[in-house]
Amino acid sequence: MITLYFFDHESTTWQQRKLKALSDGFQFTSPIWIDLSEASSEEELHVMQKLAIAPTMLEDFTRQRHPPKFEAQDDFSLLILRGYADPDFSELTESAQVNVLFSRDILISKIQCHDPLLASQLQPQLAEKKNATVSDWVKQVILAVSASYLGKLLIFEDELSELEDVMLQKGDDELMSTMMRYRSVLRKVSRNLAYQKDIFAEASYEELHPMSKMFLSTDVRDFYEKFERLHSMTDMYYDQLSDLVDGYMSTTSHQINERMKVLTMVSTIFIPLTFIAGIYGMNFANMPELMYKNGYFIALIVMFFVGLGSLIWFKFKNWW
Structure with missing residues (x-):
């Protein structure tokens, strides 16, 4: 209309x-x-x-x-x-x-x-x-x-x-x-x-x-x-x-990077520890270290100092 x-x-x-x-x-x-x-x-x-x-x-x-x-x-x-x-x-x-x-x-x-x-x-x-x-x-x-x-x-x-x-x-x-x-x-x-x-x-x-x-x-x-x-x-x-x-x-993105940095540091610490554990977890018969009486404790101490050394290095580099 x-x-x-x-x-x-x-x-x-x-x-x-x-x-x-x-x-x-x-x-x-x-x-x-x-x-x-x-x-x-x-x-x-x-x-x-x-x-x-x-x-x-x-x-x-x-x-x-x-x-x-x-x-x-x-x-x-x-x-x-x-x-x-x-x-x-x-x-x-x-x-x-x-x-x-x-x-x-x-x-x-x-x-x-x-x-x-x-x-x-x-x-x-x-x-x-x-x-x-x-x-x-x-x-x-x-x-x-x-x-x-x-x-x-x-x-x-x-x-x-x-x-x-x-x-x-x-x-x-x-x-x-x-x-x-x-x-x-x-x-x-x-x-x-x-x-x-x-x-x-x-x-x-x-x-x-x-x-x-x-x-x-x-x-x-x-x-x-x-x-x-x-x-x-x-x-x-x-x-x-x-x-x-x-x-x-x-x-x-910054928050994600911070989380990734923490995960990266944790992974970096555990990679050598996993490597040590992996070596001594092999089932070979001729492994002299397996016969050591204190071999278990020595391995743990070495792994502890490797992890501690990694943390000290990260702190020295101001990564955390």
């Missing part, structure tokens, strides 16, 4: 209509917001054809998953953004995708988000008894997308500090697994933010960029700075997790 919103100047209120199709001569006071979040593919196609949207933009807008991008053709511009819809960074189930097609008078939106609260925040806000412009709506959507990352990144900063303290005191494999999951999610988040940062970086540095027709240069610069800051924070947290993982791996 197509949902259409328009501002009625007589009642100074926003009006909402549910439509299956747009009539050939539909006339409403601008701005108009057409919400296709609940529309079928046939209804989407009908709206795009009625507004003469370019086929390439139509294909990108209707795709279920598409990397963030900006494209401008004729009177309409296409902006695809991705918000963060999960409660934390322990697992990334699916990003909130926001597709908006807009001109000076018309906004077409399609929001795919499994979090109802975030989905409502990503929609243009209709202020009661107050008209708005399409650029205001698009700006609200951009700011809502950036805010979906910022709040969770700030919370994660505290979690990361606690995780670092725990790892320094009593790190274990379970915490190691948690950090690996965090790293995997942050890598994907960083990729989404890099796409979105580049969109506004290009717009802020090109004077004739199509986005400059809809927004002030200060707004475009603000969009870029928000996503650049989010991208930097994500990379910084990813690097900190990598340092914790590397530190845990180094500590674990």
